[in-house]
Amino acid sequence: MTGPLSTAQIREKYLQFFESKGHLRLPSYSTVAPDPTTLFTVAGMQPFKEQFMGAPAVFDGVANRRVTTAQKCLRIGDIENVGRTLRHCSLLEMLGNFSFGDYFKQESLTWAWEFLTSPEWLGLDRARLYVTIYEEDEEAFRIWTEVNGLPADHILRFGADENFWPADAPKEGPNGPCGPCSEIFYDRGPKYGNDTWAEYAETRESARFLEIWNNVFPQFDRQDPLPDGTPVLKDLPFKNIDTGMGLERIATVVQDVYDFYSNDVFAPIVARVAEMSGQAYEGPQSVSHRVVAEHIRSVSMVIADGSVPSNTGRGYVVRKILRRACRHAYLLGLREPSLFKLVAIVVDRMGDAYPELRENLAKVEATVRAEEESFLRTLEGGIQRLGKLLSGMERGATLSGNDAFVLYDTYGFPVDLTKEIAEEYGISVDEAGYAESLENAQNLARAGSKYGKSELFGGNMEALDGLSPTVFVGYDDLQAEGEVVALVGAGERLKHLPAGSEATVVLSRTPFYAEGGGEVGDTGRIEWDGGAGVVRDTRKTPQGVFLHDVLVESGELKEGLNVRAVVSGERQAIQRHHTATHLLQSALRAVLGSGVQQKGSLVAADRLRFDFSHGAALSADEIAAVETLVSRWVSANFTVTWQEMPIADAKAAGATALFGEKYGETVRVVRVGGSVEYAGQTVSSMELCGGAHVTRTGDIGAFVILSDENVAAGVRRVEALAGEQATAWVRDRLNAAARAAALLNTSPDGLEARVTGLQTQLKAAEKETAAVRRQLAEAQMGGGAGGAAQTRELGGFRVATLKLAGIEGNDLRAAADKLLDQSGADMVVLAGDKGLVVKATRDAVTRGAHAGQLIGKLAAAGGGKGGGRPDMAQAGVTDADAALGALDTAF
Ligand code: ATP
Numbered sequence: 001m002t003g004p005l006s007t008a009q010i011r012e013k014y015l016q017f018f019e020s021k022g023h024l025r026l027p028s029y030s031t032v033a034p035d036p037t038t039l040f041t042v043a044g045m046q047p048f049k050e051q052f053m054g055a056p057a058v059f060d061g062v063a064n065r066r067v068t069t070a071q072k073c074l075r076i077g078d079i080e081n082v083g084r085t086l087r088h089c090s091l092l093e094m095l096g097n098f099s100f101g102d103y104f105k106q107e108s109l110t111w112a113w114e115f116l117t118s119p120e121w122l123g124l125d126r127a128r129l130y131v132t133i134y135e136e137d138e139e140a141f142r143i144w145t146e147v148n149g150l151p152a153d154h155i156l157r158f159g160a161d162e163n164f165w166p167a168d169a170p171k172e173g174p175n176g177p178c179g180p181c182s183e184i185f186y187d188r189g190p191k192y193g194n195d196t197w198a199e200y201a202e203t204r205e206s207a208r209f210l211e212i213w214n215n216v217f218p219q220f221d222r223q224d225p226l227p228d229g230t231p232v233l234k235d236l237p238f239k240n241i242d243t244g245m246g247l248e249r250i251a252t253v254v255q256d257v258y259d260f261y262s263n264d265v266f267a268p269i270v271a272r273v274a275e276m277s278g279q280a281y282e283g284p285q286s287v288s289h290r291v292v293a294e295h296i297r298s299v300s301m302v303i304a305d306g307s308v309p310s311n312t313g314r315g316y317v318v319r320k321i322l323r324r325a326c327r328h329a330y331l332l333g334l335r336e337p338s339l340f341k342l343v344a345i346v347v348d349r350m351g352d353a354y355p356e357l358r359e360n361l362a363k364v365e366a367t368v369r370a371e372e373e374s375f376l377r378t379l380e381g382g383i384q385r386l387g388k389l390l391s392g393m394e395r396g397a398t399l400s401g402n403d404a405f406v407l408y409d410t411y412g413f414p415v416d417l418t419k420e421i422a423e424e425y426g427i428s429v430d431e432a433g434y435a436e437s438l439e440n441a442q443n444l445a446r447a448g449s450k451y452g453k454s455e456l457f458g459g460n461m462e463a464l465d466g467l468s469p470t471v472f473v474g475y476d477d478l479q480a481e482g483e484v485v486a487l488v489g490a491g492e493r494l495k496h497l498p499a500g501s502e503a504t505v506v507l508s509r510t511p512f513y514a515e516g517g518g519e520v521g522d523t524g525r526i527e528w529d530g531g532a533g534v535v536r537d538t539r540k541t542p543q544g545v546f547l548h549d550v551l552v553e554s555g556e557l558k559e560g561l562n563v564r565a566v567v568s569g570e571r572q573a574i575q576r577h578h579t580a581t582h583l584l585q586s587a588l589r590a591v592l593g594s595g596v597q598q599k600g601s602l603v604a605a606d607r608l609r610f611d612f613s614h615g616a617a618l619s620a621d622e623i624a625a626v627e628t629l630v631s632r633w634v635s636a637n638f639t640v641t642w643q644e645m646p647i648a649d650a651k652a653a654g655a656t657a658l659f660g661e662k663y664g665e666t667v668r669v670v671r672v673g674g675s676v677e678y679a680g681q682t683v684s685s686m687e688l689c690g691g692a693h694v695t696r697t698g699d700i701g702a703f704v705i706l707s708d709e710n711v712a713a714g715v716r717r718v719e720a721l722a723g724e725q726a727t728a729w730v731r732d733r734l735n736a737a738a739r740a741a742a743l744l745n746t747s748p749d750g751l752e753a754r755v756t757g758l759q760t761q762l763k764a765a766e767k768e769t770a771a772v773r774r775q776l777a778e779a780q781m782g783g784g785a786g787g788a789a790q791t792r793e794l795g796g797f798r799v800a801t802l803k804l805a806g807i808e809g810n811d812l813r814a815a816a817d818k819l820l821d822q823s824g825a826d827m828v829v830l831a832g833d834k835g836l837v838v839k840a841t842r843d844a845v846t847r848g849a850h851a852g853q854l855i856g857k858l859a860a861a862g863g864g865k866g867g868g869r870p871d872m873a874q875a876g877v878t879d880a881d882a883a884l885g886a887l888d889t890a891f
């Protein structure tokens, strides 16, 4: 084969290997996890949580307790490491093989060994493999040493902090499947470091020994610990296997490159960053190239999967990653939006494996560009603020670390930039103080995320102490007057907020809906005498204090001011999508059965998304039936009403509640005032819900389902549109069909027949060219027995050789088969224009012939690289004649 395996080839080999061991190959699930407890998919096993707990292992109707996937994962916890360590990505592809109560440790570890070391698969050098195991796991030790033959001094034992998954699960949680694990490391050699494996036991950090693959043995169901803290590990009903190998890391090893930024996926992105910025990829600034390249890849993927930058939840993470990339692009001197230009390269490198990237290219580019523009504006606000600070200081003074931090946190202003600008004023920056403020904020944020709180102001909830819950009037009114009761920026209460700055504003009354129950927070404007601002997002604290993210456009906002708050027109679209979501849920239950349970949802102005439990893809008929049901409700123009009531009454009335959700004593019930008929059932809609709705179903307008996909095992995701958005989408599709039809000289109705006809023609034409190529090969071979071939004795074998002009790839291989079959030679060596094939008979192989070794020498002489199996090998060369010329000396 030519050169080392590409990332795509490694991915494919892995999946094929485990298919050959009886696994069912499934496509990657979305990075946007349906599970409300995790924002993103962080490991290959995550979509199979239910199967690990004993749910039936049936996937789209196929039962199999062995599954293999390449799963795209987003690891937020590793974001700060990206660009600094050379082994962490925020987006990673995890190659995994899973057993749901089927095989266990022995198969898992021996197959891992076979895949890594067998020349048929990755063929890595056994002497360079090392492993860690859980300190009490004698079974793993035995399999590694006795079955796989790994020397005992290649094995280290660690505690639950390292060799348990999730780490420290017995003591710290989370609840759910967990177990000991065994990690496989690859020794990248002394050029990466002088440390030894024994030293790794102490250092646990190495550029030389790279962790490539974790084999986890989930055999326990972790439960809440006893009151005295004793861990509770219940045996799972059966034992599982969960493994994960980082594709980026294994590609780095196989391609023997310094880090994954030099592999075949990242190198072109890094090169483009260097080209756009005019900054070479070298020295300390190379961190910026890396951050940009890595982050644009992850952001492209999560946006393609349906996340958009915002100030809360998943959107907040997307914004954070993207802004980090923007900052580094800025450091490289890029002053105009430019990251969006990299999206096309990401799609080029990964679009084959993840078609959703290709489908959403335009959307991703537009989203990234808009965010870049807004970021660059914010940065300008920061430059103004910094200018003000600096002009009030003396030369030789020091800017406080906290000021530098506020610039960073509020305006996304990199400290390096602050330093650079301050220097022009002869002012230095207290970097230690900055680092301290940053660390405080990070600790707070971490503490916040660990306990599931939102990341408000870097976690500083104290800034909100003493505020009463906001009066929310936005179910009925989209405009209201309120008083500014607090302004908070970068964790501090502020008295006033000048034009150009952004902070969180608390009002006494508000019409703005705060993100919750799947519905996005409202956007809009606030206005006061002499000023105005944009509301970019709205959230609320668990205590009911509404937080508006506001950018002041003109005038100055002050505590105590009375403002007029006006919700943007997008709210109509949000309400349409919310009521439509309720109807969708009822319709799905009517059409698919009562097994449909809501697993997650998103209600936004531009679309709705609904995740629900269901084991199979929706058929075209089912989708049509669901749409028809919803449109019956719409045409009936029923009233939609809401009412607060005790939870017991709501349940007695049959309102749909979210399974597993904790509700208070009083709940809000949203009811559609009429029902529709479907296949003899009367279908109605009544749900516990705090969201904003239309007042009549007729307001929803058109309704269309865009897609149905699988986001976790047994969980489907439907995306749909209502109202204008639906009509515009349908119009778009009709136009696209009309354009395609025009290209093919037919009408949209005639498209199918025309395409089928073209496919038949294409197949016939392909058959014809294949026949012509075969004839061409045969003519050059000089008939059946390969009369044109030269045969000589070399190293004890009869070797037939021939050059075939214009023949490549499959045809070259087929010609080699034929020649080997008919010429009576032990080995054949065939050259095309740019390729070589060597084959040997079985008998010759037993006598020591090796096609792979021979081709390696020939390819080297022909300016290429190659290797392969003893009976068959292929290589690409630049000079086929030179390769053939080396034959006599190659034995
Ligand atoms: P590390 O200690 O190096 O951060 P980990 O222990 O977090 O790795 P696991 O959670 O066990 O890794 O994930 C399984 C595999 O996924 C790892 O062996 C590695 O190959 C890969 N992997 C994990 N995190 C990352 C990341 N941030 N970037 C790239 N690959 C990763």
Ligand code: MG
Binding pocket: 078
């Ligand atoms: Mg990690």
